[in-house]
Amino acid sequence: MSEALIQLKGVTKSYTRGKQSVPIFERLDMTIPQQDFVAIMGPSGSGKTTLLNLLGGIDKPTGGEIVFDAKRMDNLDESKLASFRAGNVGFIFQFYNLMPMLTAAQNVELPLLLTKLGPKARRERVNTALSIVGLSDRARHKPSELSGGQQQRVAIARAIVSDPKLLLCDEPTGDLDRETAGEILSMLQTLNRDLGKTIVMVTHDPEAARYAKRMLHLDKGHFSEKDLAA
């Protein structure tokens, strides 16, 4: 197994609802190696999405440490976390979350506006990302002119355009039919296998989880692991 990309060390997370503190994890430990493709399953309310939020730096743990690429990230301030996300993490959501007024190419270009790349370099990167997801011919289409599967492929292109090490996918096929879901999952496999992207995917679907290298089952704040490659 290669070096760890992410490590969770004794991570605790709880939310406050009213006057009550609702614990999600108690001292959770986890290691995700580089170029891993892990599926996280578990019942509703088990904390899958919260875990994804913590890994992506859009939420902070109540206690413990999160280490990304050998650097602690749980203690970064909001601005540094934003830079961390822009440079290291690509997000893929269940409902695509594309900007309706932008074309596919412009949606893909959005994360690059935060970089120092010039227009030409940005255009080249966008074209590459769109060709990877097979949507070069839909670059000028707006999301409303694309099918669900195509929109999710644009979202994947947006997630990979800044060449992040980590892709976080939250139910990426939850809104797609079986055939399209298969295409999207195969694409994620390709990104993992050929481009070396580390992928953490939350899913309810055991069929989707089979595309990952391994599956973690999260329940009551603890993991149980099943190696799907075995």
Add this chain to the structure above:
Amino acid sequence: MTLIELVRKNLFRKPLRTILTVFAIFIAFAIFGVLATFQNAMNAGIDTAGADRLIVTNKINFTLQMPIAYVQRTRGVEGVKIVTHADWFGGYYQDPRIFFAAIAVEPASYLDIYPEYLLPPAQRQAFISDRTALLAGETVAKQFGWKVGDRIPLKSNIFQQKNGSDAWDFTLVGIIKGETARVDTNFVIFQYEYFKETRSFGGDTIGWMIVKTQSPKDNANVMKAVDVMFANSPFETETQTEQAFAKAFLEQAGDLGFIISAVVGAAFATILLIVGNTMMLTVRERTNEIAVMKTIGFTSQRIFGLVIGESLLLTVIGGALGLLVAWLLSFALQNATGGAFGPMTFTPGIAIWSVVLMAMLGLLTGLIPALRAMRINVVTALGRK
């Protein structure tokens, strides 16, 4: 795509709503531009008043006369450089509804005291040497199409000639241009001597004196000395700076500044609410998208900038269109009024004020929505809890 393009695309994602909001801003700035031009015209006399010039009028009312002998006595006051005098003729040319000022003056000293009136030396000499000479301000000359050499009959709605006629014949010997566009040239002047000798009443009296002091520092002393000199006489005087006189003259018509400010203020308060509400609505509708942008790495500060940029772009588009129309209207108003209210010029000052207003409006209307956008919590907004 650039961040500015992103702002523009966000702004025009609901074109009808944006167009209606831009239209509301356009109306407010058009009103501002036109009223500011109007106020500017009315204030031209105040703004261009000489700092070292004083106006001496009859203390009871400035429409009442005073003896011409006062001119010579005033010339002897310490600190006085030039004294000239003027008399209101109440004149009109053909149509009494078309207003311009017609004033009987002492030619040489009057032109000396107003260096902002530009006139070729030959025309100046002709005015001084010809008793029936008339000088017309450029605005009046243009209004009536007068040319140097024209015979101009002017009627008075106050005076009559000794022979019973209410018309005086003049020869136009020159056309006065203003040193700047702000100098009002909606007037004609002619020789007091010719007027005095031909009018049926008024005798050796004048309307008012204009005094130029050695220095503005002398103003207070000269004002006091002149009024003290004529105190307890049948024609007591009131001396004011030219600026104070022009301001008091304007205020007879009411506090125009307040009226205009109230109208513009009401328009802008309404716009503030309309645009502010639109921006709030816009941000609320985009909560999810803003959360996504934050997720992919946009900082809260950048989100704040994008929302503020959007409200600024909105006010700049509406404001610029409004000012363009106000600028075009200033020409139409100048033609329509013939400069009766002063020079209707859309000055750089109005443009600068407008830009300041646009910036303030954009910042104020965008501030609360931008703060709200900045504080959007990604986890809550995306329902990721």
